[in-house]
Amino acid sequence: MLLETLRRDVLDGALALRKFGLVWMAGGTICARDPESGLVVVTPSGLDYEALSPGDIIVLNLEMNVVDGHYRPSVATNLWTAILRVRPDVHAIVHSHSPYATAFSVLGREIPMITETQADWFGQPVRVARYAHIEDEHFVTAPVQALGDGYGVLLGQHGPITVGENLHQALERAVTLEEAAKSYIAAAALGPVPELTLEQSKRCFDYYQNRYGQR
Numbered sequence: 001m002l003l004e005t006l007r008r009d010v011l012d013g014a015l016a017l018r019k020f021g022l023v024w025m026a027g028g029t030i031c032a033r034d035p036e037s038g039l040v041v042v043t044p045s046g047l048d049y050e051a052l053s054p055g056d057i058i059v060l061n062l063e064m065n066v067v068d069g070h071y072r073p074s075v076a077t078n079l080w081t082a083i084l085r086v087r088p089d090v091h092a093i094v095h096s097h098s099p100y101a102t103a104f105s106v107l108g109r110e111i112p113m114i115t116e117t118q119a120d121w122f123g124q125p126v127r128v129a130r131y132a133h134i135e136d137e138h139f140v141t142a143p144v145q146a147l148g149d150g151y152g153v154l155l156g157q158h159g160p161i162t163v164g165e166n167l168h169q170a171l172e173r174a175v176t177l178e179e180a181a182k183s184y185i186a187a188a189a190l191g192p193v194p195e196l197t198l199e200q201s202k203r204c205f206d207y208y209q210n211r212y213g214q215r
Contacts, residue, residue: 001054001055001068002039002059002067002068003034003037003039003041003059003068004054006032006034006041007041007054007055007057007059008054009032009167010030010031010032010041010042010043010057010167011030011043011049011052011053011054011056011057013030013032013092013094013167013170013171014028014029014030014043014049014052015049015050016171017030017049017094017096017171017174018049018050020174020175020178021098022096022097022098022174022175022178023096023097023098024097025048026046026047026048026049027096027097028043028094028095028096028097028159029042029043029074029076029080029093029094029095030042030043030092030093030094030095030167031043031074031077031080031084031092031093031094031095032091032092032093032166032167033084033090033091033092034091035091038061038062039059039060039061039067040059040060040061040062040080040081040084041057041058041059042057042058042060042073042074042077042080043057043058043073043074044056044057044058044069044071044072044073044074045071045072045073045074045075046075047071055069056069056070056071057069058071058072058073058074060073060077060081062081062084062085063081064077064078064081075134076095076134076139078139078140079139079140079143079144080093082140082144083143083144083147083161083163086144087147087149087163089165090163090164090165091164091165091166092163092164092165092166092167092169092170092171093161093162093163093170094161094162094163094164094167094170094171094173094174095155095159095160095161096159096160096174096178097158097159098159098160098174098177098178098181099178100178100181100182100184100185101154101159101160101177101178101181102154102158102159102160103181103185104128104154104181105128105154105155105156105157105158105159105160106157108128108130108156108157109128110125110126110127110128110154111125111126111152111154111177111180111181111184112125112184112193112195112196113125113195113196113198113200113201114180114183114184114187114193114194114195114196115180115183115196116196116204117176117179117180118176118177118179118180119196119200119201119202119204119205120204120205120207120208120209120212121151121169121172121173121176121177121205121208122150122151122152122173122176122177122201122205123150123151123201123202123204123205123206124150124198124201124202124205125201126150126152126153126154126160126177127146127147127148127150127153127154128146128153128154128156129142129143129145129146129147129153129154129155129156130142130156131155131156131157131158132155132156142156143155143161147161147163151163151164151173152173152177160174160177160178162174162177
């Protein structure tokens with residue numbers, strides 16, 4: 001099977017979205033690029049992940065031509081491949097419908113940096129792309145622009161996207177973003193919410209990404 005290990009990892013990631021309460025039913029998307037071949041592995045459109053096997057995961061190229069797989073890929077494949085084309089440092093994308101982060105997207109509000117853990121993974125506020133129907137011309141351009149050089153973006157009135165060098169990073173960012181959004185909403189019920197400055201956030205990010213843990 002072509003890219004069997006990566007396809008299995010993508011499926012495991014999709015199942016993890018359910019485990020962490022970030023999606024329900026057939027929602028969300030997991031996408032990963034194989035650094036060696038440049039091929040992209042993505043979950044199929046509209047199917048329950050619990051019923052899938054690694055062979056059901058789609059392999060395609062950056063021009064969205066299916067290389068291997070018998071199902072239709074994610075309907076937003078044009079967005080995933082657009083992100084991968086402009087971000088050579090990114091090899092994995094997670095899209096979820098996690099409720100607290102989605103609440104910010106409904107209001108068109110970025111998620112500020114309020115915890116050190118959040119800053120460790122993002123280093124800057126997570127911006128919001130204006131709402132676009134999947135068939136609108138700016139469905140791709142608005143999120144790509146809002147993501148910029150960051151690691152997360154909110155699709156307006158839809159839900160979050162997180163990216164990473166690998167699937168583990170992208171998934172951990174998805175979970176961290178949801179927990180941060182939840183913490184913000186809980187803290188706001190108690191009073192004004194203090195935010196980390198951009199300088200503080202970037203310092204946390206630099207330390208965690210370059211000097212923390214077993215190096």
